[in-house]
Amino acid sequence: MIFQRPFRGGAPVPHRKQTAELATQTMPVPPKVVIPLLQHTGVICDPKVQKGDSVKVGQILGDSDKLMAVPIHSSVSGKVTNVDLMLWAGGIQVTSIEIETDGKQEIVDNITPPVVSNKQEFLAAVRASGLVGLGGAGFPTHVKLNPPQDKPVDTLIINAAECEPYITADYREILENSESIVAGVKAVTTYLGISNVLIGIEDNKPKAIALLKKVFAAHQSVKVLPLKTRYPQGAEKMLIWATARRVLPVGKLPADVGVIVMNVTSVSFLGQYLQTGFPLIKKRVTVAGGCVKEPKNVEVLIGTPLADVFAFAGGFTKDPRKVIMGGPMMGVAQHTLDTSVVKHTNALLALPANEGEAPAAGACIRCGRCVTACPMGLAPLMLNRSALKNDTEVLQQYEVMACIECGSCAFVCPSKIQLVQGIRLGKTQVRLADAKKKAQAAQEKAPQGGRA
Amino acid sequence: MNAPLLVTSSPHIRASSSTRRIMLDVLLALLPAVAASVVFFGLQALLVILVTVASTMLTEFVTRKWILKRDFRLGDLSAVVTGILLALTLPPSIPLWLAAVGGILAIFLVKELFGGLGQNFMNPALGARVFLFLAWPAAMTDWSKPLMDAVTSPTPLAILKGKEVAGAVLPHLSQLFLGDRAGCLGETSVIALLIGAAYLLARRVIHIRIPFAYLGTVALLSWIFGNQHGFFQGDVAAYLMSGGLILGAFFMATDYATQPISIPGKWLYAVGIGILTVVIRLYTNYPEGVMFAIIIMNTVVPLIDRHIVPKTFGGSRA
Numbered sequence: 001m002i003f004q005r006p007f008r009g010g011a012p013v014p015h016r017k018q019t020a021e022l023a024t025q026t027m028p029v030p031p032k033v034v035i036p037l038l039q040h041t042g043v044i045c046d047p048k049v050q051k052g053d054s055v056k057v058g059q060i061l062g063d064s065d066k067l068m069a070v071p072i073h074s075s076v077s078g079k080v081t082n083v084d085l086m087l088w089a090g091g092i093q094v095t096s097i098e099i100e101t102d103g104k105q106e107i108v109d110n111i112t113p114p115v116v117s118n119k120q121e122f123l124a125a126v127r128a129s130g131l132v133g134l135g136g137a138g139f140p141t142h143v144k145l146n147p148p149q150d151k152p153v154d155t156l157i158i159n160a161a162e163c164e165p166y167i168t169a170d171y172r173e174i175l176e177n178s179e180s181i182v183a184g185v186k187a188v189t190t191y192l193g194i195s196n197v198l199i200g201i202e203d204n205k206p207k208a209i210a211l212l213k214k215v216f217a218a219h220q221s222v223k224v225l226p227l228k229t230r231y232p233q234g235a236e237k238m239l240i241w242a243t244a245r246r247v248l249p250v251g252k253l254p255a256d257v258g259v260i261v262m263n264v265t266s267v268s269f270l271g272q273y274l275q276t277g278f279p280l281i282k283k284r285v286t287v288a289g290g291c292v293k294e295p296k297n298v299e300v301l302i303g304t305p306l307a308d309v310f311a312f313a314g315g316f317t318k319d320p321r322k323v324i325m326g327g328p329m330m331g332v333a334q335h336t337l338d339t340s341v342v343k344h345t346n347a348l349l350a351l352p353a354n355e356g357e358a359p360a361a362g363a364c365i366r367c368g369r370c371v372t373a374c375p376m377g378l379a380p381l382m383l384n385r386s387a388l389k390n391d392t393e394v395l396q397q398y399e400v401m402a403c404i405e406c407g408s409c410a411f412v413c414p415s416k417i418q419l420v421q422g423i424r425l426g427k428t429q430v431r432l433a434d435a436k437k438k439a440q441a442a443q444e445k446a447p448q449g450g451r452a
Numbered sequence: 453m454n455a456p457l458l459v460t461s462s463p464h465i466r467a468s469s470s471t472r473r474i475m476l477d478v479l480l481a482l483l484p485a486v487a488a489s490v491v492f493f494g495l496q497a498l499l500v501i502l503v504t505v506a507s508t509m510l511t512e513f514v515t516r517k518w519i520l521k522r523d524f525r526l527g528d529l530s531a532v533v534t535g536i537l538l539a540l541t542l543p544p545s546i547p548l549w550l551a552a553v554g555g556i557l558a559i560f561l562v563k564e565l566f567g568g569l570g571q572n573f574m575n576p577a578l579g580a581r582v583f584l585f586l587a588w589p590a591a592m593t594d595w596s597k598p599l600m601d602a603v604t605s606p607t608p609l610a611i612l613k614g615k616e617v618a619g620a621v622l623p624h625l626s627q628l629f630l631g632d633r634a635g636c637l638g639e640t641s642v643i644a645l646l647i648g649a650a651y652l653l654a655r656r657v658i659h660i661r662i663p664f665a666y667l668g669t670v671a672l673l674s675w676i677f678g679n680q681h682g683f684f685q686g687d688v689a690a691y692l693m694s695g696g697l698i699l700g701a702f703f704m705a706t707d708y709a710t711q712p713i714s715i716p717g718k719w720l721y722a723v724g725i726g727i728l729t730v731v732i733r734l735y736t737n738y739p740e741g742v743m744f745a746i747i748i749m750n751t752v753v754p755l756i757d758r759h760i761v762p763k764t765f766g767g768s769r770a
Contacts, residue, residue, distance in 0.1 A: 008765070013465070165465065237766060249766040322458045333459040351464065358460050362471050362528065363569040366708045369469075377765045379713045382757070399764045407463030414469040421461035 006228040007238040009375040011408035013165050013231040013329060015204065019286050019295050020168045024176060026299040027312045029101050033076050033303030035061055036088045036096040039343040040132040041139045042068025044095060053080045056108040058279050061097045070140045073130050074099065075281035075301035077106040089325045089339040090332060099303070113277040122191035129273040130280040130343070135159055135170075135234070135263030136326055138344035141270070144262070145192060147255030156194045157243050157254075158185065160201040160208065160264040161227060161234030164327025167347045169284045172297045173265045174201075174208040178215045181264060183271030185222065188262070197222040198243040199264070202229040231329065232406040236261050238375050250376075250402040265346075280343055287313040289349035291320040300341045307337035309348055322356030324349040329407040362415040370409035370419055376402050380409035380419040387426030392433040400426045471569075475529035477657045481648035482536050482703070488631050488641035493544035497637050503548045505535030507555025515564045522568070530569050534558050537577035540638020540699060541743070542584075545594045554580045574750040575707045578743055585743070595634040607634045608694040609739040612678075612687070628693040639696040649702035662711065662722040663701040669726025670697060677734055697729070700742035710750040717753075717760040725749045 037045040045062030049055055055074045063071040074097075082098035114125035127142035147153055158181075162170040174181065185197055199216070201209055203226040216222040227233050227242050237248045239261060246257040254261050269280060281302055288295040293314030300309055306323065310316065324331040325345055341348075370380035379398055386394040403423045410419040489497040512531040516524035538554050558580035563572045572579075585592045595607055611622045623633045631641025638645070652658045671688050678686020692698070705711070705725055712721050725745045732741025 011467070241765075247766045250764060250768065252766075319455045320457065321455065322460075322464060324464055328462075328464040330462050331464065332462070333457070333464065335457050335459045349464075356458060356464060358458075358464075359466060362525065363571070365471055365474070365530075365570040366711075366713075367474065368708065368711075368713065371713055371762060375765065377762050377767070379762050382713060398761055399767050402764045402767055405462070411463050411465065412467050412469065414467075414471050414474055416466055416470075418461055420463065424461065 006230045006233060007241050007375050008377065009373050009408065010230040010232060010238075011373050011411045013163075013411060015229075016165045016288070017168050017171070017204075019166075019288055019297050020171055020205075022168075022172075022296050024172050024284055024297045024299050025312075027301070027304065027309065029076055029103055029105060029301065030304045030308040032081075032098065032100055032305070033301060034086055034096050034098050034305060034338075034340045035072060035075065035303035036086070036094045036340070036342060037062035037072055038088060038090075038094045039072055039138060039302070040068070040070045041137060042066070042070075045069055045072055047083050047095060047097060049080050049083065049097060051080055051083050054078070055080060055099060056106045057281065058108040058111055062095075067143060068140055070127060070132050070142070071130050071279075073279040073281050074108075075303050076101040077104050078102045087336065087339055089334060089342060089345070097303075111277050111279075113275055114273070116187075116191070116274065119191045122187065125274065126270065128279070129270070131266060131269055131273070132280075132343050133263055134265040134269065134283070134344050134346070136330070136344055136346055138342075141262075141266060144260060145188065147253070147260070151255040151258070153192065153194060153255055153258050153260050155196040155198060155244055155259045156185070156188055156192075157239060157259050157261045158197065158199040158264050158267055159234055159236075159239055159261055160199055160205075160212070161239060162205075163202060163229070163231045163234040164329050164331075164347070166288045166349055167286045167327050168297060169286045169346045170264050171205055171208055172284060173268050174205075174212060177268050177272070178211050180268040180271035181212075182215050182219075183274065184267035184269070185216075185219075185271075187270060187274055188260075188267065189221070192260070194260070195221055199224045200227050200233070200239050200243040201225070202227055202233050204229040231408065232375060232404070235375065235404055235406055237404065250399065283341060283343060283345055285309065285341060285345055286347040287349075288347065289320070289324075290352045290355050291316045291318055291350035293317050300345075302343055303340045305338055305340050306334065306348060309341060310337065310350060316350060318352055320350035320356070321353040322349075322351045324351065324356075329411065330405065358418065359416040361417045364415055364417055367414060369412045369414065373408040373412045375406060375408060376404060378403060380423060381417075383426050384417060384419050384422030387422045387429060390429055392430050395426045395430050400430055403427070471528045471530070474657055475533050477652060477655050478533050478703075479529060479536065481651045481657075482533075482540070482638075484644035484647045485540055485638040485641060485699070486536065488644035489540065489544075489637040492631050492640060493637060496544055497539075499548060500542055500544070500546060500551050500637060501536060501539040503551045504539040504542070504555045505532055507552040508532070508535035508538070508559050511556045511559035512564070515560050516568070520564060520568075525569075528569065531559060534563070534576045537575075537638075537703060538580055541577060541581045541636050541696060543592060543594050543636055546591055550584065550588060550591055554584050557583050570709045572709050573754070574747050575704055575710050578704055578747055578750075581743055582747055607739060608690065609733060612690060612694065613733070613739050622690060625689055625693065628690065635694075636696060636699075639699045642693045642698050645698045645702060649698075652702065652706075658702065658706040661715070661718055662705050665719050665722035666701045666705050666726045666729075667692060667697070669723045670729055673727065673730040674733075677730065691733075695733070695740040696742040700725075700729075700746055704742075704746050705749075710753055712753050712756040712760065714757070714760045714762040717756045720756060720760065721749050721753065724752065 043066045059074045078101040085093040086096040088094040131141040133139040323334045508531045558576040562576040562579035674686040674691035728745035729741040
């Protein structure tokens with residue numbers, strides 16, 4: 001089968017999807033939630049509530065008039081106890097709303113299904129829903145679904161690959177809410193005028209593939225494509241190649257090659273929202289890892305502190321050495337359990353020392369395994385070495401900015417070198433060098449023209 | 453929860469491979485050749501191997517601990533690999549002190565002075581052998597079979613070149629294949645080397661690309677130019693199985709540190725070694741060209757890497 005041929009490279013990561021067949025459990029309302037006003041790629045929202053305010057479920061807590069921002073809704077009813085900079089799961093301090101819950105979960109009055117009859121109303125509804133890319137990146141969906149006029153999109157690609165180890169949140173979404181996925185796909189294709197839908201899913205999920213084929217049987221334009229199970233099959237560029245056979249140039253957006261890629265849980269939420277008008281306030285999270293007593297899929301209210309989520313999964317069997325938000329390949333290590341679940345959190349992992357501790361790095365023996373593993377065709381050893389020397393010329397020659405940070409190189413490295421860390425450093429060096437060059441060019445120009 | 457949580461850059465899980473395991477695979481792959489050297493050259497072969505390995509390991513330890521004052525990792529086994537590879541390129545009757553000098557040169561001069569594991573710009577074993585070959589030419593070309601007979605026998609390549617005493621006959625191909633002929637310790641038994649090579653390929657420690665391109669180039673050029681009496685009459689099988697070609701193609705040219713990064717670069721590198729090997733074998737005063745060919749191309753690798761960069765998926769050079 002043609003679609004079995006995957007992208008070049010990749011890494012043979014373990015699956016560890018033990019939670020796959022466990023139905024989602026809904027977690028009770030925690031005593032306190034902390035809702036950060038940054039839950040998307042873009043600008044931080046302005047707070048719309050004050051300390052002491054009473055809030056209801058679905059009430060807007062933060063919003064912004066900037067393009068790259070999505071409104072953030074309250075996931076609970078209760079009282080705002082603090083509006084301040086608080087630690088965010090991404091590692092920085094972000095303005096957040098702390099709410100003491102009252103357990104009543106009273107819903108705000110104005111929730112009604114959106115009235116949508118054209119593209120403009122549809123995009124407005126998407127923004128109002130609070131939806132961001134739920135696959136992990138958190139890109140504002142209303143921006144994604146509104147590509148520039150000169151970039152016609154003919155194909156909608158649904159990302160159901162879920163290639164990271166442990167995570168089964170998208171898989172459960174397919175099994176539990178397949179009708180919403182159909183509704184969401186229908187809405188997007190109708191209002192954006194897209195004729196062709198490709199659903200990419202790794203072939204280690206036969207049940208989900210069969211179900212998707214069944215629910216989309218009546219839809220001629222929708223193709224369910226089982227893909228070879230190979231990390232990082234779910235990476236945007238790899239998925240576009242594997243499903244639509246198009247190469248997304250470095251630095252371009254999918255719309256540049258005529259496609260829009262949406263995560264399967266995102267499109268499913270959209271289907272539900274158009275029917276209910278209920279904004280994004282909860283998220284299915286796979287709780288797993290060697291230290292978790294009862295690994296499971298949990299429906300979590302956004303803003304729930306990590307400690308509460310782990311407690312709901314039975315707590316820890318032993319002290320974790322590393323706690324990760326997201327998958328083990330691309331997730332962010334947390335230094336405290338005080339941070340909270342955000343919209344695009346798809347997994348929480350607690351790993352014991354023998355899994356979570358990075359082995360001591362040795363010398364690079366130039367075996368080239370990282371080069372073979374890199375799905376982008378880069379030479380990670382060269383990038384890492386150049387970053388350690390701050391050699392921006394070689395970094396740019398070897399196209400450091402094309403790295404998608406999937407972690408395949410560091411995974412396969414026999415010397416256990418932190419290649420992704422080195423490459424991130426290299427990217428920063430290139431950005432700084434570019435900024436410096438620009439500033440210099442501007443300075444040289446200024447005195448000649450006699451302008452200050 | 454008492455212990456502090458560890459924060460590192462992603463990824464948070466690693467494959468179970470290790471440098472030590474790779475080196476161990478190379479050692480296992482060299483075992484048949486080591487065994488063959490003992491079979492054909494006797495216990496002297498074993499002595500030479502033990503001396504070079506002791507020499508490389510001791511040099512690595514002393515250099516890193518007392519001269520460069522860095523951490524030393526004899527556990528990664530790379531010094532052992534270098535020691536055995538060096539021994540396999542030495543003639544069986546080599547004085548033991550000279551073998552020890554070779555080990556010191558390989559580790560100190562070629563490897564550690566250039567930054568240690570992975571930083572050497574030429575294969576340490578071959579680099580040391582070049583030094584020995586130029587400094588002690590007589591000892592390095594004494595092909596007498598120790599402990600068996602005292603008669604110096606010409607190597608097959610010397611016979612192919614028609615340079616040696618008249619009357620010397622090229623060994624039968626089966627002798628070349630098994631290893632019963634004059635030559636360096638580890639280069640004579642083609643079958644033993646191929647068994648080891650098959651293991652390395654199966655374990656994916658090496659890729660077939662470089663040996664294939666190298667041997668293919670040598671085969672083609674030897675067939676075209678290998679016979680003084682006319683083109684397309686060269687004895688391809690004899691050329692392929694003679695000298696250090698098989699050892700060089702599978703165990704030396706595939707050395708990680710001294711091969712290019714990109715796939716087109718690797719092809720260029722391997723074909724380059726093949727051309728140089730044949731040119732040296734056929735048109736210079738030296739009967740064998742594998743050693744110089746690999747060393748020369750080793751030094752060209754940084755240049756190749758500078759100009760042949762892997763193609764990025766969707767990159768600007770695509």
